[in-house]
Amino acid sequence: xxxxxxxxxxxxxxxxxxxxxxxxxxxxxxxxxxxxxxxxxxxxxxxxxxxxxxxxxxxxxxxxxxxxxxxxxxxxxxxxxxxxxxxxxxxxxxxxxxxxxxxxxxxxxxxxxxxxxxxxxxxxxxxxxxxxxxxxxxxxxxxxxxxxxxxxxxxxxxxxxxxxxxxxxxxxxxxxxxxxxxxxxxxxxxxxxxxxxxxxxxxxxxxxxxxxxxxxxxxxxxxxxxxxxxxxxxxxxxxxxxxxxxxxxxxxxxxxxxxxxxxxxxxxxxxxxxxxxxxxxxxxxxxxxxxxxxxxxxxxxxxxxxxxxxxxxx
Numbered sequence: 001x002x003x004x005x006x007x008x009x010x011x012x013x014x015x016x017x018x019x020x021x022x023x024x025x026x027x028x029x030x031x032x033x034x035x036x037x038x039x040x041x042x043x044x045x046x047x048x049x050x051x052x053x054x055x056x057x058x059x060x061x062x063x064x065x066x067x068x069x070x071x072x073x074x075x076x077x078x079x080x081x082x083x084x085x086x087x088x089x090x091x092x093x094x095x096x097x098x099x100x101x102x103x104x105x106x107x108x109x110x111x112x113x114x115x116x117x118x119x120x121x122x123x124x125x126x127x128x129x130x131x132x133x134x135x136x137x138x139x140x141x142x143x144x145x146x147x148x149x150x151x152x153x154x155x156x157x158x159x160x161x162x163x164x165x166x167x168x169x170x171x172x173x174x175x176x177x178x179x180x181x182x183x184x185x186x187x188x189x190x191x192x193x194x195x196x197x198x199x200x201x202x203x204x205x206x207x208x209x210x211x212x213x214x215x216x217x218x219x220x221x222x223x224x225x226x227x228x229x230x231x232x233x234x235x236x237x238x239x240x241x242x243x244x245x246x247x248x249x250x251x252x253x254x255x256x257x258x259x260x261x262x263x264x265x266x267x268x269x270x271x272x273x274x275x276x277x278x279x280x281x282x283x284x285x286x287x288x289x290x291x292x293x294x295x296x297x298x299x300x301x302x303x304x305x306x307x308x309x310x311x312x313x314x
Contacts, residue, residue, distance in 0.1 A: 018282040023263075023288060025276065026054060026062070027303040029296025032075075033064065035306065035313055036292070044313055051150060051246050055304050056198040063111075068099045071113060076313040079287055089225075090128050090298065097143040100102040102160075113242040114150040114160060116142035121150060121171070132175040148220070148254040149206045149253070157217070159207050166202030168217055182232055184219050195221065196298075197240065197249045205252045205301075206265075218251040218264070225251060225264060238264075238279070243286055247273055252301045254313040257308060261287065267301045275300045 022038035033241035034045035048064070055063045058145035061082070062074045073083040077152045087098045093115070102114040110123045119141060123132040138146050145164035148314070152158055156173030171178040171273060184202035192200040210227070214235065217226045223240035240248045264277045272290035275296060290303075306313065 009095050013167065014305050017039075023278070023290070023305045024307055025290055026056070026274070026305055026306050027290075027292075027296055027300060028054070028064070029275075029300040032296065033062070034296075040292070044075075044076060046074070048057065050299060051302050053103055054304055055103075055105055055305060055314070056304065056311040057105060058311060060311050060313050062313065063103070063105055065103070067101055070129065071100060071111060073104045085111070085113070085124060087113060091122065091124075091130050093118060093271060096111070099143045099146075101148050104115075104151055104169075106152060112152050114147045116146035119146050121160065128234060133157060134171055134173075136160060136171070137178055138162060138165065139167075145203070150242065151208065159209055161207050161217075161274070162202045162221065163203045165204065166204055168204055168207045168215065173291075174223075180230065182217070182228055184217065184222055184226070186222075186231075195250055196270060197247050197268075199250075203250075205250070206254050208254055208256065210256070217252055217264075220252070221250050223248040223251060225254065225262070236281070238284060242284065243277065243279075246277060246289075249273070250301070253303060255305060255308070257305075263302065263305065265303060265306055269299055276303060 026035050028051050035043050037043050050310040051064045056284050057063055066072050069088045070084050070086045072081045073134045075082045087093055087100050096117055098115055104112040105113055110125055114121050119136040119138045121134040122130050124130055140165050148161040148163045150160040158171045161168055166184050168182045169178050172179050176197035179227045184204045189200055197313050201221045203220035205220040208216050210216055214227050214229050225238045226234050227236035229236050248266055248271035250267040256265040260281050262279045262281055271293050274291040276289035276290035
């Protein structure tokens with residue numbers, strides 16, 4: 001009897017752990033921007049095209065890109081754009097090829113924008129006035145590939161992913177000098193074109209600075225997540241076929257949850273593969289997946305978990 005009680009207890013603990021791992025998701029795909037609750041039900045949605053970055057603001061509004069050139073603020077309840085900044089028409093960019101793949105609302109109310117084409121990071125106010133400008137180092141310039149995600153760090157420096165170069169660079173927040181850079185390795189493999197699991201390269205998409213000073217990198221079509229030290233040593237890694245039953249394709253967004261778990265964006269992976277994956281860092285055990293391919297398709301490059309933003313959509 002005790003043995004069966006113990007087994008039942010273990011089953012209940014496992015079920016409880018799985019239930020705790022469920023999340024609501026703010027996601028974009030198949031021309032829909034939606035908030036999906038932990039039960040997989042759509043609570044809110046509106047028509048919207050592809051994005052590469054997304055944020056929830058303190059007022060519950062959503063900040064996203066539009067047509068890879070505008071940064072806009074959406075009032076969710078009204079499903080209306082209430083503020084926008086068009087990088088193709090402002091601050092010297094008129095007539096230039098410009099794309100925006102990353103931006104960040106800052107605590108002082110300004111917005112950081114990484115502009116591919118002009119190859120710069122700017123900080124603007126709500127009137128579009130530039131308060132800071134940092135030129136970016138780009139070895140293989142292209143308005144679609146100069147940058148993917150970029151973030152301003154607590155130090156004031158900027159961490160930018162240069163997709164076309166296959167390099168993550170940290171820029172001094174005042175001088176703009178490159179103070180650290182990491183070339184994503186190819187691990188002895190040849191580059192292969194495409195976007196799905198069959199492709200390969202180092203078209204890096206995301207990088208976040210961890211509390212321990214290391215940098216966590218989503219390698220894009222390198223199908224991997226790498227944690228590297230300031231001295232550029234890989235101390236933790238997950239590759240394409242390391243997770244049972246899962247194939248990593250274009251690895252995009254990364255979120256580190258308060259419990260230390262990691263949520264990974266898995267774009268262009270095809271049917272039968274999850275769009276998001278939550279891993280326990282130490283064990284690399286998959287504790288949750290978001291598998292909504294039929295609804296959001298094969299190009300979900302960005303998402304976030306609203307419960308950890310501390311904001312509600314309203």
